Ligand SMILES: Nc1ncnc2c1ncn2[C@@H]1O[C@H](COP(=O)(O)OP(=O)(O)OP(=O)(O)O)[C@@H](O)[C@H]1O
């Protein structure tokens with residue numbers, strides 16, 4: 019390869035690899051080496067990047083002596099996604115023995131796009147299930163003229179339930195998008211944190227009574243004041259305590275404690291919500307705040323859940339520069355801790 023081409027390729031901000039007709043690497047730049055650590059001169063390109071699509075186009079380029087563009091996902095790095103420009107820099111003597119591959123890393127764009135399509139698929143699925151149940155019952159009521167009043171009522175109750183389910187899902191999606199998009203600042207006010215927690219508990223009183231639970235609130239602080247957005251923070255505690263209620267046994271206790279905690283040399287207010295429920299096994303812990311993530315989809319759906327609660331929690335806490343930790347032991351219970359920056 020000519021020196022001036024090599025110098026240009028050294029500087030190009032694209033992952034650049036040159037191969038000869040035997041598919042062996044003859045040159046690579048720094049960006050290429052950073053991405054593909056195994057790159058070495060003389061190595062068969064197929065042992066570095068495995069992709070049938072890329073291979074087909076390399077073969078085409080060499081046989082047709084033409085430039086090509088190809089999108090591919092290497093099978094040895096499944097999360098990565100590239101667009102490759104396969105280019106011949108024609109030498110003076112007319113020989114086209116070397117093919118230059120310039121790769122644009124599309125991984126971020128691709129994963130963003132995948133997240134978006136997954137999200138749309140999830141939302142559609144969550145809406146379609148209650149919707150088809152409602153449509154089914156409407157048809158039954160319309161077609162069966164002999165349907166007695168009690169059965170009709172039973173069907174209407176189910177339809178009402180399903181309609182509420184859809185309403186909740188839409189409300190949660192609106193909340194999520196409100197807290198996810200950061201263009202509108204949240205209004206912060208100085209308030210007693212214990213009052214915020216207490217309003218969340220009051221909001222859930224009926225569910226607490228129905229399951230015969232006891233919520234024990236322990237305020238070590240005695241009315242500590244911090245700066246927060248009340249409405250959204252009440253939502254955080256409603257979502258976490260609602261889970262504690264849903265996923266614990268009848269008649270058990272839920273302990274809520276407020277105290278000071280140091281994290282990385284900073285003072286935080288810790289609100290700890292501890293249930294004596296079924297617990298969560300460790301492989302799920304890191305994923306609970308993903309949208310629509312539920313350990314047992316059917317069970318959570320039966321309990322009215324859509325799997326958006328904790329992702330809303332995460333976004334609101336982030337908007338407060340706070341942190342969320344989850345600890346759990348199977349059959350013993352789970353502890354969710356919300357850390358919020360304390361006022362100096
Ligand atoms: N305290 C808890 N004990 C056991 N499992 C829990 C607890 N909190 C959350 N989980 C698990 O985490 C999953 C995600 O919780 P999340 O609140 O995001 O969704 P959800 O409760 O299923 O639905 P919703 O959107 O109505 O809150 C739940 O489906 C459940 O499997």
Ligand SMILES: [Mg+2]
Nearest residue numbers: 257261327328
């Ligand atoms: Mg929930």
